[in-house]
Amino acid sequence: MSDSNTKKVKVQYGETWDIRQAVVQRLIRQGPDHAVGVYMEKPVQVNIRKLDKHRYVVLDRIRHQDGSIEVVPGEIKEFNHSPIKDRRDVVRSHRELRARIRTNFNADFGKQVFLTLTYKENMTDGERLYRDWKAYWKRVKRTLPDHQLDYIAVAEPQGRGAWHMHVLVKSNQVIVTGEATSPNYPFWTYKMLRTKWREVIGGGGSVKITPLTMEGDKDIGTYLGSYFSNFESPDGEVAVNDGKRYKKAARIEMYPPGFKFWRCSCGIQKTVREDDVSYDQAVAEFKHVKNQEDIAVVDDATDRVMNRISRRHFQVTDPKLSENPPNAPMDKDTPD
Numbered sequence: 001m002s003d004s005n006t007k008k009v010k011v012q013y014g015e016t017w018d019i020r021q022a023v024v025q026r027l028i029r030q031g032p033d034h035a036v037g038v039y040m041e042k043p044v045q046v047n048i049r050k051l052d053k054h055r056y057v058v059l060d061r062i063r064h065q066d067g068s069i070e071v072v073p074g075e076i077k078e079f080n081h082s083p084i085k086d087r088r089d090v091v092r093s094h095r096e097l098r099a100r101i102r103t104n105f106n107a108d109f110g111k112q113v114f115l116t117l118t119y120k121e122n123m124t125d126g127e128r129l130y131r132d133w134k135a136y137w138k139r140v141k142r143t144l145p146d147h148q149l150d151y152i153a154v155a156e157p158q159g160r161g162a163w164h165m166h167v168l169v170k171s172n173q174v175i176v177t178g179e180a181t182s183p184n185y186p187f188w189t190y191k192m193l194r195t196k197w198r199e200v201i202g203g204g205g206s207v208k209i210t211p212l213t214m215e216g217d218k219d220i221g222t223y224l225g226s227y228f229s230n231f232e233s234p235d236g237e238v239a240v241n242d243g244k245r246y247k248k249a250a251r252i253e254m255y256p257p258g259f260k261f262w263r264c265s266c267g268i269q270k271t272v273r274e275d276d277v278s279y280d281q282a283v284a285e286f287k288h289v290k291n292q293e294d295i296a297v298v299d300d301a302t303d304r305v306m307n308r309i310s311r312r313h314f315q316v317t318d319p320k321l322s323e324n325p326p327n328a329p330m331d332k333d334t335p336d
Helices: 083-104 126-141 190-201 220-229 250-254 279-286
Strands: 009-013 024-029 034-040 048-050 055-063 069-078 112-119 149-157 163-171 177-179 182-184 205-211 245-247 262-264 272-275 288-299 305-315
Touching (some): 034 279, 083 262, 112 190, 126 163, 126 190
Antiparallel strands (some): 009 288, 055 069, 177 182
């Protein structure tokens, strides 16, 4: 990245340093069992302010005689929407999706379900998918007027260009009974859900409902996040239990530039940020580090390290013991 008032830098991965000496120590809580720690050797100096998705303003710093620094808006410029930047934006959005899932869903059997909405025809309009979903959700909510319902809806493209929707739904009351292997839906029958969906889309289509349950793995965010980003492929890189193979993160490449591929209801909680929480404090609370990432920001001209940044994913349970995936509806409803 470069600008008239910034250096051109590069990122080096795997840079190790003593994060206990970090100046910036931040903990981002994702529900009671997960958190991400962000540690920086130096504070990051913000050089731009986003105006909208197309423009930003460069922030100029004026040093006064008394030594104080005033930050004032300067030149307005346009973002360079390159394929690389667009992909990075989708990756960041996927990271936030995983965090929101961890924060709001714990596979509490009886109160959380997984919906999949499909079209009979090859429906290729992503914006229409969201319009249909909003109309459908209003109809479905009327069937449970006493329930507080919230959702995270994820639009997913298929290889043939068609779109379908995956939706995580939670309620403050029981909406599914029985056992995970033989669930009962006293309020939301399959027939009712399918009928209302077909009324909205004006033709054939299907709805799949499955209880969201957990067997062993406490990190539902990583598991479902991978499911939403991987793409079924004959020569894929990731094997799964059903024998199918998936190319890791390949679906990220299929989203149109600037497309908002997931949305949520107002009741879905955001992650909670806490500053000045040290690495030792986080380990004392969460006990285990699931994964880590260490990078160095380097001046491209001089190779001087300008900053070091580390991320740690903490979780309460031992990641070595979390090998079984959630019992979630991971089978694809229609072939790509």
